[in-house]
Amino acid sequence: MDWNTDLVPDLVFGEREGHLNLYTGNGDGTLHFTGHIFDDEGTEIMTGYNSSPWLVDWDEDGRLDLLLSGYMTETTTGGILRVYPGIGDTPDSPVFSAEYLDYTDFYNKWRTTAQTFDLDGDGNKDLVMGYEMGDVFFAPNTGTNENPQFSSYSTLQCDTGAINVYTVFPGGGRARENVVDYNSDGLPDLLVGCSNGWIYVFLAYETGIGGEDSVGSLGLEVRGNPTSGFFSIDLSAPDAAMVSLAVRDVSGRIVSLIPGASAGSIQCDLSSSPAGTYFITASSGGETTTARVVKLD
Numbered sequence: 056m057d058w059n060t061d062l063v064p065d066l067v068f069g070e071r072e073g074h075l076n077l078y079t080g081n082g083d084g085t086l087h088f089t090g091h092i093f094d095d096e097g098t099e100i101m102t103g104y105n106s107s108p109w110l111v112d113w114d115e116d117g118r119l120d121l122l123l124s125g126y127m128t129e130t131t132t133g134g135i136l137r138v139y140p141g142i143g144d145t146p147d148s149p150v151f152s153a154e155y156l157d158y159t160d161f162y163n164k165w166r167t168t169a170q171t172f173d174l175d176g177d178g179n180k181d182l183v184m185g186y187e188m189g190d191v192f193f194a195p196n197t198g199t200n201e202n203p204q205f206s207s208y209s210t211l212q213c214d215t216g217a218i219n220v221y222t223v224f225p226g227g228g229r230a231r232e233n234v235v236d237y238n239s240d241g242l243p244d245l246l247v248g249c250s251n252g253w254i255y256v257f258l259a260y261e262t263g264i265g266g267e268d269s270v271g272s273l274g275l276e277v278r279g280n281p282t283s284g285f286f287s288i289d290l291s292a293p294d295a296a297m298v299s300l301a302v303r304d305v306s307g308r309i310v311s312l313i314p315g316a317s318a319g320s321i322q323c324d325l326s327s328s329p330a331g332t333y334f335i336t337a338s339s340g341g342e343t344t345t346a347r348v349v350k351l352d
Contacts, residue, residue: 056110059148067092069106073125074099092121094153095142102135103127107168111180111306113138113156115201119149124184126165131187134165161205162194172234173307174243176336180308183245184208185230189221191247200308211245213257220249227251236305241334241345243307273298273337273344281349284326288346290337292318298339302348305332325350 058065063080070076078086092100092108102125113120118141126134136158139151166187171180175195180203182194191211198204211218220226226249237244242259249255272293279286292298295317302311302323310328313321316337325333328350335346 067108067110069102069108069125071105073101073103073106075101075106075108075123092151094139094151096153098153100139100151103133104129105166109168109170111171112141113171113180113203114140116141118142121151122169122171123155124167124169126167129165131165132163134163134167135159136162136167136169158205162192162208166229168231170232170234171306172243173303173309174234176301176307176309178309178312179203180306182208183211183232183234185232185247187229189219189223189226189228189230189249191218191230191232191245218245218247218257220247220253220255224249224255225251226253226255234307236334239347241336241347272296273339273342275335275337275344275346277335277346277348280347281351282325283351285322285324286348288321288323288335290316290318290321292337292339296339298337301336301338303334303336304328305334 056065058079063082065080066078066086068076075092077089077092079089080086094100104126106125109122110119111122120141121139123137138156141149142152143150164186168185170183172183173179174181174183174193179196179200181196182205184192192208193211194205194208196203197206217223220230221228229250231248233246234243237256238258244259245257247255274291276289277286298316300313300316301309303309311323330350330352333348333350335348337344
């Protein structure tokens with residue numbers, strides 16, 4: 056991530072003793088240690104053990120917030136899950152409020168990692184969490200993007216059963232998740248690290264529930280790719296079919312949505328979106344097809 060908005064990648068990571076370490080990029084592929092992270096009252100933000108940070112605009116106010124997981128005590132219910140809101144008006148030096156949002160009552164398992172991703176495709180950020188005992192949990196957002204709320208979580212499944220890198224897939228536990236489009240097909244895949252050093256790759260795939268008559272009836276072709284903002288989509292679809300067309304960023308968030316598109320040329324605009332890779336998904340009658348577009352600076 057770009058901590059200080061200088062267009063050079065930086066690195067923030069947790070560690071065993073609970074600190075959060077900031078390394079800023081030098082512009083030549085190397086980084087240097089800048090220090091630990093503190094709140095606006097000058098207190099270091101940390102957990103008791105095994106801190107795990109995730110930086111995201113949690114409340115959609117244009118500032119980076121800090122999603123922090125880890126644990127305070129060596130018990131299975133000694134974990135923490137907090138969000139430290141970003142405050143201030145200096146994007147090149149993020150400041151986090153000491154008044155954190157506490158989600159620990161909802162989820163307090165120890166040695167947890169957590170990230171946001173719109174895994175159910177409803178446009179709101181959800182939580183995906185790795186756990187010491189090998190599970191990878193999914194918590195759907197029942198609130199909004201501006202005010203995320205969570206009330207339940209469940210173990211993610213693959214086609215052979217639960218995703219668990221301790222009891223199902225041998226790995227020693229301590230699941231460390233990363234939702235990413237690993238094979239660039241427009242679908243969110245799951246990488247899971249584990250205690251013995253392996254990384255399991257779980258690839259998402261389309262179910263094909265649309266039936267044989269509809270297979271191949273949807274098509275996408277992107278024109279003007281890569282783009283500095285404007286591009287067009289040539290959409291092919293069955294006669295009179297209504298298509299849900301969504302453009303998502305790499306975190307799964309919907310940045311543009313056309314719920315009732317029809318076949319033809321469709322103009323799109325990413326001018327106000329940051330540079331990066333975006334995925335276009337067209338869905339109709341249980342059939343889905345995807346394409347990719349790259350936004351340049």
